[in-house]
Amino acid sequence: MADRVIVHLDMDAFYAAVEQRDRPELVGRPVIVGGPVRRGVVSTASYEARVFGVHSAMPMAEAVRRCPDGVYLPVDMARYTEASRAIMDVLHRFSPAVEPLSLDEAFLDMTGAEFLFGPPASIARSLKDAVFAAVRLTCSVGVAPNKFVAKVASDLHKPDGITIVPPGTEAAFLAPLPIGRLWGVGPKTADRLQRLGLVTIADVAGMGPERLHQRLGSLGDHVAYLARGLDDRPVSPDRQRKSVGSEETLAVDVSGREAVERLLRDHADRVARHLRGAGLKARGVRVKVRYTKGFVLATRDGRAGAPFDDSVTLFAEARRLLPRLELDRPMRLVGLAAFDLLEPGQAGQGDLFASGDGEARSERASRVEHAVDSLRQRFGDVVTRAGRIPRDRSGGA
Numbered sequence: 001m002a003d004r005v006i007v008h009l010d011m012d013a014f015y016a017a018v019e020q021r022d023r024p025e026l027v028g029r030p031v032i033v034g035g036p037v038r039r040g041v042v043s044t045a046s047y048e049a050r051v052f053g054v055h056s057a058m059p060m061a062e063a064v065r066r067c068p069d070g071v072y073l074p075v076d077m078a079r080y081t082e083a084s085r086a087i088m089d090v091l092h093r094f095s096p097a098v099e100p101l102s103l104d105e106a107f108l109d110m111t112g113a114e115f116l117f118g119p120p121a122s123i124a125r126s127l128k129d130a131v132f133a134a135v136r137l138t139c140s141v142g143v144a145p146n147k148f149v150a151k152v153a154s155d156l157h158k159p160d161g162i163t164i165v166p167p168g169t170e171a172a173f174l175a176p177l178p179i180g181r182l183w184g185v186g187p188k189t190a191d192r193l194q195r196l197g198l199v200t201i202a203d204v205a206g207m208g209p210e211r212l213h214q215r216l217g218s219l220g221d222h223v224a225y226l227a228r229g230l231d232d233r234p235v236s237p238d239r240q241r242k243s244v245g246s247e248e249t250l251a252v253d254v255s256g257r258e259a260v261e262r263l264l265r266d267h268a269d270r271v272a273r274h275l276r277g278a279g280l281k282a283r284g285v286r287v288k289v290r291y292t293k294g295f296v297l298a299t300r301d302g303r304a305g306a307p308f309d310d311s312v313t314l315f316a317e318a319r320r321l322l323p324r325l326e327l328d329r330p331m332r333l334v335g336l337a338a339f340d341l342l343e344p345g346q347a348g349q350g351d352l353f354a355s356g357d358g359e360a361r362s363e364r365a366s367r368v369e370h371a372v373d374s375l376r377q378r379f380g381d382v383v384t385r386a387g388r389i390p391r392d393r394s395g396g397a
């Protein structure tokens with residue numbers, strides 16, 4: 001099999017970094033995000049806090065003992081999820097094969113992408129730059145021929161690091177590292193290996209597969225395989241993409257409802273076309289703006305009465321969210337996304353239970369826009385834009 005190019009990207013001290021980004025007075029200070037001080041645990045410690053020996057999963061009380069002058073903050077999942085969504089959107093621009101492992105890390109299969117993005121070092125650089133441009137947060141990237149080695153690599157030069165492991169050098173790269181780095185080797189297994197005198201991955205590799213199997217059975221087979229830097233697990237793309245979105249960072253700030261609506265109308269066209277192209281319908285609508293001052297992001301979610309794939313419904317639902325946003329402040333970004341997606345086949349069921357004028361309008365618009373799509377396919381982009389389809393409020397399909 002040809003060499004694969006697998007990327008593991010991991011945000012640096014993610015929750016703490018989001019807090020420091022949004023509250024500049026916290027930059028350079030030890031920030032600890034976690035549960036209540038009395039009985040919670042640390043979710044993320046900033047690098048400044050790690051100097052004091054504070055790390056994730058540590059009881060908060062212990063963290064306070066080690067770092068009494070730290071800034072202790074509760075977990076604000078809505079904001080981290082928002083940042084995560086933006087990060088995953090960036091990653092999907094680089095590869096269709098993105099496998100998120102959590103809010104702040106993902107594998108990407110970039111095999112064959114050298115033609116577009118250059119050698120692994122350039123791929124890593126471009127990814128880091130694009131993520132930073134989108135969310136102003138740093139990440140660390142590992143590039144290797146497989147998932148296991150890429151994940152070890154991304155962790156090696158944190159924070160803000162890039163580690164490339166060229167094909168053929170996997171075993172040498174792993175050799176000096178402690179056995180705890182082997183995928184699936186927890187403290188208990190590490191104990192068993194240590195009792196055999198195995199401390200580094202080189203020790204494991206040196207023992208040879210037969211003896212490892214004799215001593216440890218199937219666990220021996222597993223670690224012998226990994227110690228050689230082998231791993232053939234594929235990157236499993238996130239098939240159930242959470243949302244389809246369109247957004248634009250603007251060259252000139254905008255403000256006012258009219259300007260925002262104009263942008264949303266274009267986004268609605270694009271998102272709806274993407275939905276139809278993928279055979280998806282959506283029920284959720286999300287409007288997102290970023291205010292220029294403080295780089296503050298605001299999102300508002302709404303729900304349509306029935307699944308839709310047309311721009312008329314999408315735009316109408318987006319407009320309904322606008323009174324819940326401050327539109328007179330200067331904005332740098334306006335975006336629109338459809339979420340709560342239904343795969344082809346699922347969509348029919350939703351239609352069965354929904355009813356009413358809104359739905360009739362949505363169905364009619366959908367039929368027209370599907371027709372426009374096929375005209376576009378045949379004649380190019382010369383037909384009337386879908387957003388101008390006249391609305392008929394009289395009801396009845």
Ligand SMILES: [Mg+2]
Pocket residue numbers: 010011012013014104105
């Ligand atoms: Mg991380």
